[in-house]
Amino acid sequence: MTQETWGRVQDEILKSVGKNNFATWIEPLRIIDLSEGIAAFEAPTKFMRDWVSRNFADPILRELRKAGAAVERIEIRVAEIRPAPVSAPVSKPSAAKARKPVRLADETDLPGAPLDPRFTFDSFVVGKPNELAHAAARRVAEGGPVTFNPLFLYGGVGLGKTHLMHAIAHELNTRRPDLRVLYLSAEQFMYRFIQALRERQIMDFKEMFRSVDVLMVDDVQFIAGKDSTQEEFFHTFNALVDQGKQIVISADRAPGEIKDLEERIRSRLQCGLIVDLHPTDYELRLGILQTKTEAYRAQYPALQIADGVLEFLAHRITTNVRVLEGALTRLFAFASLVGREITLDLAQECLVDILRASDRKVTIEEIQRKVAEHYNVRLSDLVGPKRVRTIARPRQIAMYLAKNLTTRSLPEIGRRFGGRDHTTIMHGIRKIEELKSSDVQLAEDLNLLRRLLES
Numbered sequence: 001m002t003q004e005t006w007g008r009v010q011d012e013i014l015k016s017v018g019k020n021n022f023a024t025w026i027e028p029l030r031i032i033d034l035s036e037g038i039a040a041f042e043a044p045t046k047f048m049r050d051w052v053s054r055n056f057a058d059p060i061l062r063e064l065r066k067a068g069a070a071v072e073r074i075e076i077r078v079a080e081i082r083p084a085p086v087s088a089p090v091s092k093p094s095a096a097k098a099r100k101p102v103r104l105a106d107e108t109d110l111p112g113a114p115l116d117p118r119f120t121f122d123s124f125v126v127g128k129p130n131e132l133a134h135a136a137a138r139r140v141a142e143g144g145p146v147t148f149n150p151l152f153l154y155g156g157v158g159l160g161k162t163h164l165m166h167a168i169a170h171e172l173n174t175r176r177p178d179l180r181v182l183y184l185s186a187e188q189f190m191y192r193f194i195q196a197l198r199e200r201q202i203m204d205f206k207e208m209f210r211s212v213d214v215l216m217v218d219d220v221q222f223i224a225g226k227d228s229t230q231e232e233f234f235h236t237f238n239a240l241v242d243q244g245k246q247i248v249i250s251a252d253r254a255p256g257e258i259k260d261l262e263e264r265i266r267s268r269l270q271c272g273l274i275v276d277l278h279p280t281d282y283e284l285r286l287g288i289l290q291t292k293t294e295a296y297r298a299q300y301p302a303l304q305i306a307d308g309v310l311e312f313l314a315h316r317i318t319t320n321v322r323v324l325e326g327a328l329t330r331l332f333a334f335a336s337l338v339g340r341e342i343t344l345d346l347a348q349e350c351l352v353d354i355l356r357a358s359d360r361k362v363t364i365e366e367i368q369r370k371v372a373e374h375y376n377v378r379l380s381d382l383v384g385p386k387r388v389r390t391i392a393r394p395r396q397i398a399m400y401l402a403k404n405l406t407t408r409s410l411p412e413i414g415r416r417f418g419g420r421d422h423t424t425i426m427h428g429i430r431k432i433e434e435l436k437s438s439d440v441q442l443a444e445d446l447n448l449l450r451r452l453l454e455s
């Protein structure tokens with residue numbers, strides 16, 4: 001294959017991996033041989049070789065085959081190192097506007113991680129639990145003057161932190177192609193730092209990180225306890241903030257809760273806007289399922305999905321969005337294989353392990369909400385001081401359910417009911433236990449509420 005054909009194949013790869021990834025990872029590759037089913041390339045650095053092999057081997061292979069090349073696999077070698085001056089010429093920040101990856105020296109290519117083309121604002125479903133994080137991310141993605149620095153996004157596993165960060169990067173790449181946006185995980189930051197130390201290219205490393213306009217570091221909790229990486233991160237952070245550059249950080253918990261994080265870093269992180277992605281609620285889960293189902297319909301046009309299946313999944317799979325997505329993917333794949341409509345039965349059969357693992361843990365808040373709804377009283381009254389029977393009875397029912405459906409202790413339940421004493425809770429529970437054997441209506445209500453909460 002000639003360089004020219006490779007050039008055409010590259011155009012196709014560009015379409016599938018996106019501009020940013022292409023410029024960073026594919027463009028620097030040189031094809032050196034194609035024989036005996038092996039396409040051999042040269043990458044300028046070991047890091048790039050590893051990264052491309054891990055993340056882009058498939059699209060490269062696919063496009064080569066589409067272009068008619070008989071390739072079984074690809075091999076990437078590291079180009080022989082040209083003697084590089086110790087202090088290689090560095091691009092000044094002002095010269096960095098061309099928005100090509102900076103090439104400072106062989107090992108210091110712009111070390112951003114690939115962006116997932118699916119993680120955009122369009123595909124992000126907004127609901128109460130994530131609306132603030134989404135709004136803040138949108139603001140940063142406008143690329144206007146920096147108003148809060150850093151933006152610190154945190155939340156539990158699989159709630160959309162990475163998705164939002166990639167969405168910011170995609171949006172900025174479109175709106176502000178003049179800005180140099182760098183996204184990477186804290187682990188990659190450390191890896192690059194250690195590599196730079198080892199290869200005595202620390203000045204290049206510093207210069208490169210200080211020349212970006214927007215730095216996004218994912219999973220920052222990773223650097224806790226790693227002293228020299230923290231130190232370097234701190235200096236990078238300060239240098240960028242001083243230059244008025246935007247920083248976006250994500251972590252699995254709030255800055256104050258990351259153990260072994262240096263105090264000065266913690267307080268720096270706390271200076272900006274801290275927003276958390278709350279655990280999903282039913283409406284958000286349903287919204288996500290509906291959106292993803294729309295996408296699947298295009299892929300599997302013949303598949304039918306029965307009413308109530310998505311609602312069932314949104315009720316039952318409460319762990320995180322990744323699990324929810326996985327369940328839906330499996331369901332569609334399974335249904336298309338066996339050629340059946342997606343019914344409740346099929347979902348139960350095919351997702352038995354996921355459903356078991358996410359057996360619902362009912363919360364006191366959910367109980368209070370459902371009970372308030374059922375008896376048509378205000379939530380604030382249910383936990384408030386009013387003693388009239390029409391409120392006191394539902395309150396006791398909620399206490400009873402809290403004791404029976406959760407593992408919370410009486411004092412804990414008391415706290416959630418407006419700071420009541422545990423003896424008051426005990427009294428309420430006893431009252432309902434007594435009444436339910438004589439009051440048929442109450443027994444029925446209890447059954448119904450229990451079913452609603454556990455479904």
Ligand SMILES: Nc1ncnc2c1ncn2[C@@H]1O[C@H](COP(=O)(O)OP(=O)(O)OP(=O)(O)O)[C@@H](O)[C@H]1O
Pocket residue numbers: 119123124125126130155156157158159160161162163164252288321322325
């Ligand atoms: N609100 C949402 N709308 C659509 N998809 C979502 C939403 N939240 C999460 N997802 C999807 O859920 C999956 C997990 O999200 P993501 O990787 O961003 O989570 P994370 O918070 O970074 O998790 P981790 O802590 O494991 O890195 C992704 O496929 C993402 O697209």
